[in-house]
Amino acid sequence: MAIDILLTLLTVVFSLMVVFSKKTVVAAFSLLMTLLVIAMIYFQLGTVFLSAVQVLVNAGAIAILFVFVMMLINLEQFQNNREKSKWKLVVSTLTMLVLLGVFALVINNNIEALSVVNLTDNSMKTLFAKLFDVYYLPFEMATVLLLAAIVASIVITSHDRTEKLEEK
Amino acid sequence: MLEAAIEILLKTVVILALPLGALPLIIHVERRGAAFMQKRLGPNRVGPFGLLQPLADVAKFMFKEEVHPSHVKPFFYTAAPVVALVVALLPLACIPVAGPIEAFGRTIYPEVFRSDMGIFYAFAVSALGSYGILLAGWASNNKYSMLGALRACAQMVSYELSLSTSVVAMIFLYGTNDIHLMVSAQTGYWFGVIPQWGFFYQPVAALLFLVGIFAESNRLPFDLAEGESEIVAGYHLEYSSMKFALFFMAEYIHMIALSALFIIMFFGGYSLLPGFDLIAGNNPTLIVLLQVASLTIKIALMIWFFVWVRWTLPRFRYDQLMNLGWERLLPLGIANLIVTVLFVYFRNR
Amino acid sequence: MSIYYYLSAFLFCLGLLGTIFKKDLISILLCLELMLAGVALLFILFSKATGFLDSQLLVIFMMIISACEVAIGLSLIIALYRKKQTIYTDDIKIITE
Numbered sequence: 033m034a035i036d037i038l039l040t041l042l043t044v045v046f047s048l049m050v051v052f053s054k055k056t057v058v059a060a061f062s063l064l065m066t067l068l069v070i071a072m073i074y075f076q077l078g079t080v081f082l083s084a085v086q087v088l089v090n091a092g093a094i095a096i097l098f099v100f101v102m103m104l105i106n107l108e109q110f111q112n113n114r115e116k117s118k119w120k121l122v123v124s125t126l127t128m129l130v131l132l133g134v135f136a137l138v139i140n141n142n143i144e145a146l147s148v149v150n151l152t153d154n155s156m157k158t159l160f161a162k163l164f165d166v167y168y169l170p171f172e173m174a175t176v177l178l179l180a181a182i183v184a185s186i187v188i189t190s191h192d193r194t195e196k197l198e199e200k
Numbered sequence: 201m202l203e204a205a206i207e208i209l210l211k212t213v214v215i216l217a218l219p220l221g222a223l224p225l226i227i228h229v230e231r232r233g234a235a236f237m238q239k240r241l242g243p244n245r246v247g248p249f250g251l252l253q254p255l256a257d258v259a260k261f262m263f264k265e266e267v268h269p270s271h272v273k274p275f276f277y278t279a280a281p282v283v284a285l286v287v288a289l290l291p292l293a294c295i296p297v298a299g300p301i302e303a304f305g306r307t308i309y310p311e312v313f314r315s316d317m318g319i320f321y322a323f324a325v326s327a328l329g330s331y332g333i334l335l336a337g338w339a340s341n342n343k344y345s346m347l348g349a350l351r352a353c354a355q356m357v358s359y360e361l362s363l364s365t366s367v368v369a370m371i372f373l374y375g376t377n378d379i380h381l382m383v384s385a386q387t388g389y390w391f392g393v394i395p396q397w398g399f400f401y402q403p404v405a406a407l408l409f410l411v412g413i414f415a416e417s418n419r420l421p422f423d424l425a426e427g428e429s430e431i432v433a434g435y436h437l438e439y440s441s442m443k444f445a446l447f448f449m450a451e452y453i454h455m456i457a458l459s460a461l462f463i464i465m466f467f468g469g470y471s472l473l474p475g476f477d478l479i480a481g482n483n484p485t486l487i488v489l490l491q492v493a494s495l496t497i498k499i500a501l502m503i504w505f506f507v508w509v510r511w512t513l514p515r516f517r518y519d520q521l522m523n524l525g526w527e528r529l530l531p532l533g534i535a536n537l538i539v540t541v542l543f544v545y546f547r548n549r
Numbered sequence: 550m551s552i553y554y555y556l557s558a559f560l561f562c563l564g565l566l567g568t569i570f571k572k573d574l575i576s577i578l579l580c581l582e583l584m585l586a587g588v589a590l591l592f593i594l595f596s597k598a599t600g601f602l603d604s605q606l607l608v609i610f611m612m613i614i615s616a617c618e619v620a621i622g623l624s625l626i627i628a629l630y631r632k633k634q635t636i637y638t639d640d641i642k643i644i645t646e
Contacts, residue, residue: 064331080315080317081317081320084317084321085324087325087328088323088324088327092324092327092328096330096331096334099331099334100334100350100354103334103338103346104350154316156377
């Protein structure tokens with residue numbers, strides 16, 4: 033119980049830093065810490081393999097991409113990253129609080145049915161038994177989607193190098 | 201509950217103390233090995249055969265003046281070497297130093313972190329390895345450091361791919377993630393002489409993994425992050441004395457952790473070396489001690505191999521390196537994976 | 550452990566607030582990642598509460614898709630930066646120029 037509260041508090045602190053920090057670079061590293069703490073939460077819930085995949089994919093690849101791109105475009109010049117209009121700030125915060133209240137109410141009403149009992153078998157074999165069986169098509173489509181994403185990012189960011197030589 | 205906590209604490213202390221204690225010896229081996237390969241003598245003044253030289257190095261690092269440049273970003277500058285060291289130590293948690301020990305009425309597994317995913321944990325946390333270098337290069341606020349850090353990060357991410365294909369092929373071959381099962385699948389001999397190590401089953405995967413671990417630990421021929429003659433000193437340019445020592449330590453510990461993984465998958469892990477099982481007989485204590493000794497000897501030979509390659513091969517150019525990682529090794533890894541899958545399928549029918 | 554439900558709702562709403570608040574594209578992408586993390590946590594909680602394992606597979610698919618999305622989003626940001634030298638959403642409102 034204490035571990036749950038500690039992990040929740042850590043996640044709350046880091047995610048608040050992501051949204052409310054003035055410097056974007058601090059936000060990116062806070063996102064990394066949020067993802068790592070969420071991986072610890074997954075471990076605490078019993079899904080050990082998913083916590084490793086979270087570290088590997090989310091924290092070890094996606095967050096690295098963010099930090100890499102921030103260094104490439106030299107984000108230091110873009111530090112002015114928050115909405116200035118007070119009216120918009122107040123309304124959006126109120127909306128978010130209302131939404132959060134609705135979610136909390138729904139969770140509260142059903143909290144007995146939702147209590148985490150760890151009914152599942154935690155081994156990897158039972159988890160992936162359905163991946164190559166029932167969900168084979170989504171799996172293959174995810175592979176094709178990854179390939180499309182790779183090709184797309186290469187095509188979008190490749191610039192014609194011969195143009196610059198001709199200019200000079 | 202208390203017993204479990206004490207057990208984990210003891211194991212953590214042992215698994216942390218072993219590489220950190222072996223570090224001075226490795227540094228000394230590197231410097232003497234480098235010297236012998238370059239036809240000179242190396243440090244041999246401090247103590248017999250220069251064995252106290254690392255001690256002198258540590259003393260130098262501790263008493264050297266800490267230079268705090270004013271142009272660095274304060275928090276990340278200090279955090280980077282710590283991050284590098286912590287992330288380098290993490291893969292050691294899942295490496296067992298011996299087989300399961302039967303003592304005090306139950307089975308003790310001599311690894312700090314035992315879980316369902318076994319060896320997969322080590323590869324998950326070694327994906328975080330780029331952060332130390334990235335933070336260091338970026339926080340130094342220096343064009344050369346930034347360049348070195350970006351190149352090193354791109355290199356590490358690229359070679360993780362071919363590493364992963366080779367790891368997946370090996371996990372497929374052994375059919376399990378569990379390190380103890382992997383090692384016990386590699387005991388036994390062919391013709392009584394050649395041990396049934398993973399290296400002989402999958403030489404291609406072994407080669408891919410070997411190249412991958414050289415790239416992951418930023419050792420020559422893949423060390424353009426800290427290329428001495430190219431970009432001054434790369435990502436650890438702005439770091440002096442103790443912080444630099446932390447980076448140094450992080451690199452060697454990363455080397456030890458990755459070579460331990462290589463040995464577990466391809467060279468039998470802690471399984472006894474060819475002559476040892478005759479000595480061991482059936483005495484359980486002796487078997488455990490000889491297993492620890494076998495693992496240590498194998499890791500020591502692997503570290504010597506690292507040093508050997510470092511002072512033999514020249515550094516890769518950046519485009520050659522990317523070419524190798526993406527256009528040669530990755531297709532090779534995927535082809536190896538396909539062949540392994542077919543082989544396992546037909547073997548199990 | 551049921552506190553994690555509230556945490557998941559909080560992460561989602563906070564990410565939503567961030568995507569509305571922030572003015573540069575990279576911060577918007579960061580907050581989008583936060584929303585995805587909240588939803589993934591919710592799926593795993595549901596899987597643990599009902600014993601239905603397919604939700605965890607869905608989380609793995611979500612990670613794959615989020616990786617693709619971040620990759621393409623970041624390459625679009627780089628292409629935009631090369632053209633316009635800016636990543637603020639205010640500066641790219643005008644289509645023709």
